[in-house]
Amino acid sequence: MQGVVFTGNRKVELLEFPDPTPGPGEVVLEIKASGMCGSDLGVYRSQGGGPAMAAALGLGGDGTAVIAGHEPCGVVVARGPEVLEKAAPIGARVMVHHYDGCGTCSHCKQGWAQLCKGGITVYGITGDGAHAPYMKVPAHTLVALPEPLSFAAGAAISCGTGTAFGAIKRMNMPGGTTMAVFGQGPVGLSATLLGKAMGTRIIAVDISDERLALAKQFGADETVNAGTDDPIDMLHQLTQGQGVDYLMECSGKSDARINAIRSAKTWGTVCFVGEGNDVTIDVSPDMLRRQLTIIGSWTFNTIGQGACAAFCAQHEVPVDDLFTHTYAQAEAQAAYQLFDQQTTGKGVFLF
Ligand SMILES: [Zn+2]
Ligand SMILES: [Zn+2]
Known part of the structure; x- marks a missing residue:
């Protein structure tokens, strides 16, 4: 499959990646919507792009190119060993809390993996993100998307609106x-x-x-x-x-x-x-x-992400209206060029 990569100095490239297969504790999502977030611009504008940015922020990563996109929303299409069916039914509509930590410290246990001192993965920055047809994540990062909300709304709630x-x-x-x-x-x-x-x-x-x-x-x-x-x-x-x-x-x-x-x-x-x-x-x-x-205030935990989605569903918050632009994956370069001007609303890639 192809994935969108920030390669530095405002360059966006579509690179070839293997289709992901789920390991123990992991699931693969078919991505339906992947949002563009303001914090993408820091990576997009940086000299070295995603891997260099991750190093500068102390976020780890091994310096190799990763797929961008940290507002993932889609459906479960594959489950790895040790993932219970009820935790990730095939076809379930889900968002991703786009961080992973040690899984055992008090922050991780409370759904705040981004605060983990044991080293974190930020999907879309140090781990492969959602600007691609498929994405592999630990099952514990999944947050259910309530039925009335669109996949695009779920993408927004996965970072910008949830924040x-x-x-x-x-x-x-x-x-x-x-x-x-x-x-x-x-x-x-x-x-x-x-x-x-x-x-x-x-x-x-x-x-x-x-x-x-x-x-x-x-x-x-x-x-x-x-x-x-x-x-x-x-x-x-x-x-x-x-x-x-x-x-x-x-x-x-x-x-x-x-x-x-x-x-x-x-x-x-x-x-x-x-x-x-x-x-x-x-x-x-x-x-x-x-x-x-x-x-x-830095983003939200898994519970807060679900609470935001429930609030938007129950109060009929028109989250979809945040998106002034929708794109196909192949339009990524033009999409970020326009977003870089910071005069528009939000953009989303639909798959
Ligand atoms: Zn963001
Ligand atoms: Zn932890």
Whole structure:
């Protein structure tokens, strides 16, 4: 079969891989949908591509090319030895929690394999991902896809949308409050969608008018263009001078992080979700003397992934609308070229 590989310097190649066969504890999925995630761009733009990126992030891997795609969704087509039929029935519609760890530490036992200290595999970065017709994963990474959700929706929940849901849960955000979401890429737009479904007033912040227009379509009550207006002023104006209750920072930019902190109300909560870069906080005025809670949130565990899918199914959250572009595998180079401009919604490969 062919798989999409990030080979470095914005190059995407379709390379030949053997069809996977399941070993002990493993299953093979026929991939139906494989999402494009904002964090793919770091790998796509890097010098050495996937293997070099994995080494730089301390994620291990043996330096060989791996198939990209860490938002897998499909159906079970083969089971290896030691996998119970009831754990992975042939034909079951499933998502993948795209990490594997030691399987025995407290993080792994709680479904947080990505926090394992024993060395982890991140599918799509250090292990073969889902931008291919078939994917082999340990059976314990499977999360059932509820019937009303499409395979594309399951792909989104497998990273971007699940990450937004996980951050909202980390913040303990009740309905009826106001949340500002900095960055309206796939994760931020998901936060806008989910926040609205939870009864939250949403203020979307971005520097792209295209993305702010999308946010408005997804139910944002207000939008702020941080490239043309001062977001701290605007967010105070939109909250009667009080500042915002909850703020989620999805862009990973230093200035957006400090703007989020300075736009929070006293006793407010700020959650960092966007990866990379740094931030300088003037601790007394920015944080202590306003009793802020500043937290970080990295994706979700297997339980949270299932909870996100159940929420989306029960509240009829239009997750599919996140995808502004669908592609065939052969269009991968063009797909990432467009995604790299960061003005569109999300893309998905359908098989
Ligand atoms: Zn991702
Ligand atoms: Zn572990």
